[in-house]
Amino acid sequence: MIKMFRATFSLLVILSLVSCNYKNIEVDMIVHNAKVYTVDEEFSIAEAFAIKDGKVVELGAERAIMNKYRSENVIDAKKQFVYPGFIDAHCHFLYYGLGLTSADLVGTTSWNDVLERMQIFSLGTNEALLYGIGWDQNDWEVEEFPDNTRLNELFPDRPVILRRIDGHAVIVNDFALKMANIEVGQIVEGGIVELKNGKLTGILIDNAMDLIEEILAPYMNDDDIKNGLLKAQKNCFEVGITTVDDAGLDRSQIELIDAMQKEGSLKMRVYAMIADHPDNLDYYFSNGPVKTDRLNVRSVKVYADGALGSRGASLLEPYSDKPEEWGFLLASFDHYDSLAASCYKNGFQLNTHCIGDSANRYLTDVYAKVLGGTNDLRWRIEHAQIVTEIDIQKFKDFSIIPSIQPTHATSDMYWAEERLGMERMNEAYPYQSLLKANGLVALGTDFPVEDIDPLKTFYAAVARKDLKGYPEGSFLPEQKLSRKEALMGMTIWAALSNFEEMEKGSLELGKFADFVILEQDIMSVDEIHIPEIKVMATYVNGEVVYKRK
Numbered sequence: 001m002i003k004m005f006r007a008t009f010s011l012l013v014i015l016s017l018v019s020c021n022y023k024n025i026e027v028d029m030i031v032h033n034a035k036v037y038t039v040d041e042e043f044s045i046a047e048a049f050a051i052k053d054g055k056v057v058e059l060g061a062e063r064a065i066m067n068k069y070r071s072e073n074v075i076d077a078k079k080q081f082v083y084p085g086f087i088d089a090h091c092h093f094l095y096y097g098l099g100l101t102s103a104d105l106v107g108t109t110s111w112n113d114v115l116e117r118m119q120i121f122s123l124g125t126n127e128a129l130l131y132g133i134g135w136d137q138n139d140w141e142v143e144e145f146p147d148n149t150r151l152n153e154l155f156p157d158r159p160v161i162l163r164r165i166d167g168h169a170v171i172v173n174d175f176a177l178k179m180a181n182i183e184v185g186q187i188v189e190g191g192i193v194e195l196k197n198g199k200l201t202g203i204l205i206d207n208a209m210d211l212i213e214e215i216l217a218p219y220m221n222d223d224d225i226k227n228g229l230l231k232a233q234k235n236c237f238e239v240g241i242t243t244v245d246d247a248g249l250d251r252s253q254i255e256l257i258d259a260m261q262k263e264g265s266l267k268m269r270v271y272a273m274i275a276d277h278p279d280n281l282d283y284y285f286s287n288g289p290v291k292t293d294r295l296n297v298r299s300v301k302v303y304a305d306g307a308l309g310s311r312g313a314s315l316l317e318p319y320s321d322k323p324e325e326w327g328f329l330l331a332s333f334d335h336y337d338s339l340a341a342s343c344y345k346n347g348f349q350l351n352t353h354c355i356g357d358s359a360n361r362y363l364t365d366v367y368a369k370v371l372g373g374t375n376d377l378r379w380r381i382e383h384a385q386i387v388t389e390i391d392i393q394k395f396k397d398f399s400i401i402p403s404i405q406p407t408h409a410t411s412d413m414y415w416a417e418e419r420l421g422m423e424r425m426n427e428a429y430p431y432q433s434l435l436k437a438n439g440l441v442a443l444g445t446d447f448p449v450e451d452i453d454p455l456k457t458f459y460a461a462v463a464r465k466d467l468k469g470y471p472e473g474s475f476l477p478e479q480k481l482s483r484k485e486a487l488m489g490m491t492i493w494a495a496l497s498n499f500e501e502m503e504k505g506s507l508e509l510g511k512f513a514d515f516v517i518l519e520q521d522i523m524s525v526d527e528i529h530i531p532e533i534k535v536m537a538t539y540v541n542g543e544v545v546y547k548r549k
Helices: 002-021 062-068 093-099 111-123 149-154 174-179 207-219 222-238 251-263 278-287 333-346 357-371 389-397 406-412 416-420 423-427 431-438 454-463 483-489 492-497 527-532
Strands: 029-032 035-037 048-052 055-060 074-076 081-084 086-091 130-135 160-164 169-172 191-196 199-206 241-249 269-275 295-303 349-354 380-383 401-404 515-518 535-540 543-547
Touching: 029 062, 048 062, 055 062, 086 492, 093 222, 093 241, 111 130, 111 149, 111 160, 160 174, 160 207, 169 207, 174 199, 174 207, 191 207, 199 207, 222 241, 222 251, 222 535, 222 543, 241 251, 241 492, 241 535, 251 269, 251 278, 251 295, 269 278, 278 333, 295 333, 333 349, 333 357, 349 357, 357 380, 357 389, 389 431, 401 431, 406 454, 416 423, 454 483, 454 527, 483 492
Parallel strands: 029 074, 035 081, 086 241, 130 160, 241 269, 269 295, 295 349, 349 380, 380 401
Antiparallel strands: 029 048, 048 055, 081 515, 160 169, 169 199, 191 199, 515 535, 535 543
16 A cells, blocks of 8 residues: 555656646747758758747757647648748849839840830839830840830830840930930940940940949939838748848948838848949948848959840850850959958958859959968859859869859750850859859849749759750759759858858757748659749748738
């Protein structure tokens, strides 16, 4: 009897102790009944996790988390799939937002199609300036730049500015040319003011576009920018993006973003690359980097060359389809040398737009001269589209991070060989080669040049096909990324390229609770269905910022 009493008493004590510990930790949110890709060092999978004060406090098995924690906000993921919030390592967030209030010229099939869209758009706006974005002559039957003759006839007394999809060329009407005082014979370093038969065509390429900035400035006031940023944020959250790397912003734009984040209207996390302009550089080099939970200003964005589509990419050999053209650098050798030295001296990353093999050759040489060897300064080459084997080795030798956009490969594949010739295609869009050299790649979209959806980035990286499954055998299949590599490129490697890997990019103890829930598993579903997968919810700092209805 005494032994039975003691056994019963011991059992009651144990149960009492267990009950005291059962769900005794209050948290702000619990997510459970999920397959959670943590993207930690082991690439481990969890079933549930707890969040407190916007950060992850623990991940683990379903029963372990549900027994240990309690919350008034319990999210049942319904066996769906959770990933760290997607980081777009190269985009134009603010520019995209402004474009949402302009004429949409993406997908136009001819110059006449562009003109028809502009006529319809003009009827619905009272703005003095007509602005459109997204045309691409490579999608037209006649793959040549148009001239502005018809534009002048349709809009003789109203400025019109139509930006090419890659942002490296515009066509404007004569009214805009006169407003900007652009004349025949005008020479612009690193740019082209196109002439045909001694007459301005309205085409301005690369640095020549700066000539029209004074016309645009009055239409980019703070209210317009705020409105655009909020529209861009909404669209980004709907596709699971929680951090954007905005590639080239002025100080005033960065400070507006900071103010909106602090007031709570802009919840998007922004890694802001400083635009290469003396006023910006003087200020930030004097005052140093800026870092908050939502804003990171520590890098400078500079353009080495233009785009392949507009033949502004700087090549080591002439264009195959225009042997008289080689492309060009957008600034002097001295400028790149001086800027690199200043970034190094002042503790800023240098992120350089390089498309052509000549641009990649020269800028990786500049980096090598300044960096001196392996390092942890994380200087980046943005795009790295055509890179020789010799120059790929420099990514390894000098710890240069390739910041690449897989959908560029699948957008350009229809005409890239015309520009480059068969031999140079072996050096084009070499994503797997760059990964092997450096050990990581940061993935982005370059939106609005490409589609904003990161799942299309993922698909292009792993399939190297368009949305119709073309080509059957993949475009340059040896340069595919694995699904694990692609996911890491959109999360932890992108975070590392921003010096943010200790706070985001994976779901781990102490990191921000930025995550996305998908209806299907991008790591196992048939690749052709990846772009169709729906985002069910997006969370930033443990707060739901998008939920599918």
